[in-house]
Amino acid sequence: MAKAKSAFVCTECGAEYRKWQGQCSSCQAWNTLSEVRLAPARPGAAAGATARAGYAGSLSREVVDLAHVDLSEVPRLSSTFAEFDRVLGGGLVPGSAVLLGGHPGAGKSTLLLQTAAKLAQAHRVLYVTGEESLSQVAMRAHRLQVPVTGLKMLAETSVETVLAVAERESPEILVIDSIQTMHLEDVASAPGGVAQVRESAAALTRFAKQSDTVLLLVGHVTKDGTLAGPKVLEHMIDASLLLEGGADSRFRTLRGQKNRFGAVNELGVFAMLDHGLKEVKNPSAIFLSRSEEQAPGSLVMVVWEGTRPLLVEVQALLDESALGNPRRVAVGLDANRLAMLLAVLHRHGGLFTGDQDVFLNVVGGVKVLETSADLAVLLAVVSSLQSRSLPRELVAFGEVGLSGEIRPVPSGQERIVEAAKHGFTRAIVPRANVPKRIPEGMEVVGVEKLADALEAM
Structure with missing residues (x-):
């Protein structure tokens, strides 16, 4: 043996x-x-490897000039959600593997069930569930009020069985919910293990590539927010999407982390309602639901998410600390960058916050990853420190350097135009981002140093 x-x-x-x-x-x-x-080598393993090698060789058996490749041969399928298509780069690509991750309760299964049910009205769709029974999925579909006619369902965890059914049904879209429940008979480990997830994803991806099937995988995340399973799983797939939003939040954000067919860091916004997820056409208007009375420490900033500007409100609260080490809490922003900005404020702005607890929050549960929020964060901190409210019609954006300079950020013209559309009349921006044509009714103040920005407040 x-x-x-x-x-x-x-x-x-x-x-x-x-x-x-x-x-x-x-x-x-x-x-x-x-x-x-x-798993031990099987007698037919060599033949299977030869067949797979032959398939791989058939993809590139002749050399072709890249300029002569016909892009019309790769049509895209709309997911029926404009925000979903935005994150995907324009729609679903046949033969692609897309991994959708998120915390429990984020709405991964809800989003894919809504998408699969609508796509099934015009395409062949096979939905494989390994975590729920068919009756549970049917109950959720009834609650979401989605069309159920034409959607093929399969409750199975064996990859061999799933592939056999897929060969028979020949679906255009194959949904696997979730990859952590799938297993191969030849792999001697429990479902969800490193080997099972890797080999199951490889077998399903190989089938998708050979049959030009759109493969949608649901993936779990760890407590740190990263995708569970081996890192090689993210290398095998074509697109990795993360659905963010806590159970107490009404809104969900779909962010692209990897995409071979579109831009990364694209953001799609959904609202969780009684009948499932509904896409938000104008996210800036949702995140700008502010109170009538302006409070100190509140300011609107213009960030760039993927291919569009987004207006979000940042709130700062400073309170005298009774601890030896004052707390620095940042929700939606990088806490390490906050500590750096406070040091810049002390060195180049002359304002000391070493005896203050600093709490920072981005309204709406949005996670801001780019550096254009630096200037707005510092202005909100100063507003709270001095207990002075900022005007409601003021917006700000810009990167702050360690020497106190205000650096320009990409797409400054588009950010200012977006702010003007929502009724803002004054903007504090880097001097290099001041546009030649300023929107009517908009006052743009260009600054080069942190001291200039504090004076412009």
Whole structure:
């Protein structure tokens, strides 16, 4: 009897080792190696590998000039959600594998069930559920009031069975909910393990590429917010999307982290209602639902998400600290960058916050990843520190350097135009971002130093 072989795989980067070690030599992470049982070689394995190699060779059997490649051969399918299509880069591409991740309760299954039910009216769709029974899915579809005619359902966790049914049904869109519940008979580990997730995703992706089927996978996330499973899973797929939003939040944001067919960091906004997710056409108007009475520490900033500007409100609260180490809490922003900006404010603005607890919040649950929020954050902090309210019609954006300079940011003209559309009449921006043609009724103040920005407040 052949001896079972095993390997150790890093869950962070996917590197493999023959024996266990405390630190991964590739990504330098500690205690991330997990044992994977390798299936013994089967008699037909070599023939299967030869067939797969032949298939791979058929894709590039002749050399073609890149300029002569016909892009019309790759049509896109609309997901029936404009915000979903925006994040995907224009729609679903046949033969692509898309991974949708998110925390429990974020709405992953709801979004895909709504999408699959609408697509099933014009396309062949196969929805495979491994976490729920068919009756549970039917109850959710009834609650969401989505059309159920034409949607093929399968409750199965065996990848071999799923592929056999898919061969028979020949779907155009295949939904797997979720990849952590799938398993292969030849892989000797429990479903959800490193080996099972990797091999199951590889088998499903291979089928999607060979049959030009759109593959939609649901993936779980860890408590840190990263996708569970081996890192190699993100390398095998074509697009990785993350659905964010807490259970107490009405809004959900769909963000692209990897996309071979479109731009990354694109943002789609949905509202969670009684009948499922509904796309938000104008996110800026939703995030600008402000109170009538303006309070100190509140300011609107213009950030750039993917291919469009977005107006969001940032709130700062400073309170005298009774602790030896004052707290620095940032929700929706990088806490390390907040500490850096407070040091710049002290050194180049002359305002000391070392004895103050600083709390920062981006309204609406949006996570701001770009540096154009620096100037608005500092102005909100100063407003709260001095207990002076800022005008409601004021917006600000710009990157703050360590020497106190205000650096320009991309797409300054589009940001100012978006602010003018929503009724704002004054903007504090980097001097290099002051447009040649200023929108009518808009006053744009260009600043070069932090001291100039504080004076312009």
